[in-house]
Amino acid sequence: MKVLLMYEYPPYPGGLSTQGDLFAKGLKQVGVDVQQVHFQSAYEKEWYYRWYRPDVAVGIGYWGFTPDLVHHPQKHGIAAVPWLVADGYIADHRETLDSLPLILVTSQWVKEVYMRDGLKGQNIEVLPVGCDTDNFCPRSASDQKVAAVRETLGIDDDTLMILTAGGDAASKGAQEVMHALAMCNSDLPDWKYICKVYPGPRTLNQNELDRRLARELEIDDNVIYAMNVTSREFMPYLLAACDIYAAPSRIEGFGMIQVEAAACGKPVIGIKAMGLLDTMVHGENAYLAGIAQEVKMKETVICGCEGDRKRISFRRPRTVDYRASSYDIAGYLRELMSDPSLRERMGQAGRKRAVEKYDYRVVARQFLDIVKSRLGVE
Secondary structure, three states, X not given: OEEEEEEOOXXXXXXXXXXXXXXXXXXXXOOOEEXXXXXXXXXXXXXXXXXXXXXXXXXXXXXXXXXXXXXXXXXXXXXXXXXXXXXXXXXXXXXXHHXXXXXXXXXXXXXXXXXXXXXXXXXXXXXXXXXXXXXXXXOXXXXXXXXXXXXXXXXXXXXXXXXXXXXXXXXXXXXXXXXXXXXXXXXXXXXXXXXXXXXXXXXHHHHHHHHHHHHHOOOHHHEEEEEOOOOOOOHHHHHHHOOEEXXXXXXXXXXXXXXXXXXOOOOEEEEOOOOHHHHOOEOOOEEEEOEEEEEEEEXXXXXXXXXXXXXXXXXXXXXXXXXXXXXXXXXXXXXXXXXXXXXXXXXXXXXXXXXXXXXXXXXXXXXXXXXHHHHOOO
């Protein structure tokens, strides 16, 4: 099988780019002939169509990328298989997507979102995001690189480190975690809460709101914001340095960092919703907090191809994100922070599940089985 893989290529430390790069690596390791190209590079894609003649063009993105991921390869006679994440309301391209023999999505929840917004779903298969379990693996606290992370952050050896990482912290549930830490602070051993975020104008504004909340909750001395561009080489050591990975995300189609934390042998605190229902097992490798609030919208505004704006109203309000119960999170923090053996057991279970279900080579083989079954391509 020859696969042209279309994604944000060359790779950088972002979710879609990492997803594509690991998928390419996995396909190559299981013997598939793969070429990689940026999904928007029309001339280069056509160049590959002409000389490489792929059996299938797999494109990673969301429904709005349909012209690049589906229409363009179809125009040149190439079978297109989009591998999609969810991004709010599915406002367009339903007819095109329904007509495809195969659509891949990253979780059962993403499939449900596409079906909620009008797709029939008969051609949708779930393919999880791969994890590099060779690099994201358990490491000793005495490992020089792990110890250096904690030293850089100013965290003592006997201080528990709770970590949340993302483009911004609030979308990963950091405010709910802060409320939980404030609730049970007097019951906890020494701790620091690290929010690793990506720099940008929106992040700066969100960080200030989050820091203000930490001050209001009187836990600001224990909350550290690390706003830096980091490489994929650094992230395994950052995760290895923490004791608990806490990300009860407000919106999460898969939960790549949660899976990576589990692969590093860390217990995860998440939310009992969305993609984490696929990747995390409550009480086994994670604690999943209940839903305290669903944020719904009754209407939205979409922009057409020519910049025209259209307001759409929904008969039933659509959930756009969730808020985890801080009371649940507080209880789980008390348990995990007071019991090292519990952290160890949950970390071992998380590592086992990550290797068996989400290793990038496992995902590549699963893809081959799906394509053979759905498209008859060997």
